[in-house]
Amino acid sequence: MTNAGASSSDNPSRDAILDAAVASFGRLGYHGTSIQRIATDVGLTKAGVLHHVGSKEGLLRLVLTEMYDSGTMDIMAETIRDERPSIPTMWRRVVAFNNRRPALVHMFSTLSAEAIDPEHPAHDYFATREHDIVATALNINWNVPDGVDVEKLLRAGFAMMDGIQLRWLRTPGQDLTAMWADCENVLFPLPQWEGYR
Amino acid sequence: MTNAGASSSDNPSRDAILDAAVASFGRLGYHGTSIQRIATDVGLTKAGVLHHVGSKEGLLRLVLTEMYDSGTMDIMAETIRDERPSIPTMWRRVVAFNNRRPALVHMFSTLSAEAIDPEHPAHDYFATREHDIVATALNINWNVPDGVDVEKLLRAGFAMMDGIQLRWLRTPGQDLTAMWADCENVLFPLPQWEGYR
DNA sequence: GTCTATACTGAGATAGAC
DNA sequence: GTCTATCTCAGTATAGAC
Numbered sequence: 030m031t032n033a034g035a036s037s038s039d040n041p042s043r044d045a046i047l048d049a050a051v052a053s054f055g056r057l058g059y060h061g062t063s064i065q066r067i068a069t070d071v072g073l074t075k076a077g078v079l080h081h082v083g084s085k086e087g088l089l090r091l092v093l094t095e096m097y098d099s100g101t102m103d104i105m106a107e108t109i110r111d112e113r114p115s116i117p118t119m120w121r122r123v124v125a126f127n128n129r130r131p132a133l134v135h136m137f138s139t140l141s142a143e144a145i146d147p148e149h150p151a152h153d154y155f156a157t158r159e160h161d162i163v164a165t166a167l168n169i170n171w172n173v174p175d176g177v178d179v180e181k182l183l184r185a186g187f188a189m190m191d192g193i194q195l196r197w198l199r200t201p202g203q204d205l206t207a208m209w210a211d212c213e214n215v216l217f218p219l220p221q222w223e224g225y226r
Numbered sequence: 227m228t229n230a231g232a233s234s235s236d237n238p239s240r241d242a243i244l245d246a247a248v249a250s251f252g253r254l255g256y257h258g259t260s261i262q263r264i265a266t267d268v269g270l271t272k273a274g275v276l277h278h279v280g281s282k283e284g285l286l287r288l289v290l291t292e293m294y295d296s297g298t299m300d301i302m303a304e305t306i307r308d309e310r311p312s313i314p315t316m317w318r319r320v321v322a323f324n325n326r327r328p329a330l331v332h333m334f335s336t337l338s339a340e341a342i343d344p345e346h347p348a349h350d351y352f353a354t355r356e357h358d359i360v361a362t363a364l365n366i367n368w369n370v371p372d373g374v375d376v377e378k379l380l381r382a383g384f385a386m387m388d389g390i391q392l393r394w395l396r397t398p399g400q401d402l403t404a405m406w407a408d409c410e411n412v413l414f415p416l417p418q419w420e421g422y423r
Numbered sequence: 424g425t426c427t428a429t430a431c432t433g434a435g436a437t438a439g440a441c
Numbered sequence: 442g443t444c445t446a447t448c449t450c451a452g453t454a455t456a457g458a459c
Contacts, residue, residue: 042424056343061257063452077425079454135342142339145332145395146253156396178411185386185412188393192385198342199353214375215382218415239442260434274443276436 034130036096043081045071048132050092055135058143059089059150086150093140093154097133100126105165113172116179117217117226120186120209127194128205134194141191162187174221186216231327233293240278242268245329247289252332255340256286256347283347290337290351294330297323302362310369313376314414314423317383317406324391325402332395335388359384371418383413 034051036044049070053062064085068078082088104126108119127134144151166183173179189212197205217226231248233241246267250259261282265275279285301323305316324331341348363380370376386409394402414423 056345057257058255058340059258060254061340064454065451073424074426075453076427076455080424085453138342139339142336142392143255143258145335145392148253159393159396181408182412184393185390185409188389188409189382189386190389191392192388193382195339195342195388196356196381196385199356211378212382212385215379215413218418221415261436262434270442271444272435273437273445277442282435 034133046078046081047092047096050088051096051132051136054092055132055139058139089150093151097137109169114169116171116173116182117213124206124209131198135198138195138198172225174225231330243275243278244289244293247285248293248329248333251289252329252336255336286347290348294334306366311366312369313379314410321403321406328395331391335392335395369422371422
C-alpha cells in the first residue's frame with residue numbers, strides 16, 4: 030500500500046469524493062460537513078456529488094464501511110493465526126497501521142465522539158463496533174502472565190488508545206508509535222510482563 | 227452543589243442559555259449547534275439569545291470557562307494540599323466529580339475531538355488545557371512506588387480516562403466510578419502499588 | 424456522469440421598536 | 442431584556458437537459 034488509507038477503484042470521481050469526505054468528517058464532523066464543501070473540493074457541483082452517494086447519510090455509510098473498516102479487522106484475524114497470540118503485539122500492529130492513516134483516525138475520533146448522541150446516523154455503527162471488537166478479542170487464547178484480567182486489560186487498553194490518538198492528532202509532528210511505546214510501560218509493567226511482550 | 231454542573235447566577239435567562247448550550251454542544255458539536263436551537267430550548271428568539279452571549283463563539287467561550295473549568299482545577303489544588311499526594315486518589319476524585327455531571331463531560335468529549343481542527347474556535351483552549359494539566363501535575367511530589375515513571379503514567383492515565391468517559395456516555399446506565407475501578411487494576415497493578423493506592 | 428435550475432428550509436447577525 | 446423584521450448566505454435534495 031502506497032497511499033495509506035486512500036480509496037482506489039475504477040471510478041476516480043467517486044474515489045475523490047470519499048477521500049474528501051474523510052477529511053471533512055474529520056475536521057468538521059458529520060453535522061459540520063456540507064455536500065457543497067465536498068463538491069468544491071473535488072471540482073463537482075452538489076448534484077454531481079449526490080449522483081454518486083445518494084445522500085449525506087449515504088456518504089457517511091460509504092466512508093465508514095469502505096474506508097475505515099478495511100484493515101482493522103485484518104489485524105485481529107492475523108493475530109488469531111499467531112502461535113502465541115500477544116495483546117502487546119496486536120496493539121503494536123494497530124498503532125503502526127493507524128500511524129500511516131492519520132486522516133482516517135481523525136475521522137474516527139471526531140465521529141465516535143459526535144456519535145455518542147443516539148440520534149446520530151453513525152451511533153449504531155460505533156456501539157456495535159465497540160462490542161464486536163471486545164467480544165472477538167475475548168475469544169482469543171491470549172498468552173498473558175498469570176493473574177492478568179484479560180477483559181479489563183482489553184477495555185482499558187482500547188480506551189487508552191483512543192485517548193492517545195486524540196493527543197497525537199492534536200499536536201502535529203508526533204509519532205504515534207513512539208507515544209504508544211510509552212503507554213506499553215504502563216499497560217504491561219515489568220517484571221510481570223517479562224517474556225510476554 | 228445540588229444540581230451537578232448546572233449554572234446559577236442572578237440571571238435566569240442567561241443560566242438557561244448556558245445549560246442548553248452545554249447539551250447542544252455535547253450532542254451536536256459546535257458546528258451542529260444553532261442559535262435557533264438554543265433559543266427554542268429556552269423559550270426565546272435568536273435575537274434574545276444573542277443579546278446575552280454576543281455571538282456563537284462568545285457562547286462557546288462562556289460555556290467552557292464558566293461551566294466546565296469550574297471544579298476540575300479545584301481537585302488538583304485539593305490534591306496538592308494532601309500530606310502524601312496520590313495519583314490514584316486524584317483520579318478517583320475527578321471520576322467521582324465527572325460521574326455527577328454527564329452533560330458537561332459529554333460536551334467536553336465532543337468538543338475536544340472536534341477541536342483537533344486547528345481552525346476550531348476551541349482548538350487553543352484544549353491544546354493549552356492539556357499542556358497545563360500535565361505540567362501542573364508534574365510539579366506535585368507524588369507518593370508512588372519505586373521505578374514508576376510519573377510523566378508516562380499521567381499521560382497514559384489521562385488518555386485512558388478520556389476513552390473510558392467516551393464509553394461511559396455511549397452506553398447509558400453505566401456507573402463511571404465502577405468503570406474506572408476496573409481501570410485502576412490495570413494502571414496500578416498489585417503487588418507493586420500495595421499501600422500506594 | 425455531470426450539469427443548470429429550482430424548491431424549500433435554515434443559518435448567524437443587525438437594526439430598531441417597545 | 443426581549444421582540445419583529447430583515448439581510449445575506451448556505452444547507453439538502455430533486456427534476457430534467459445534455
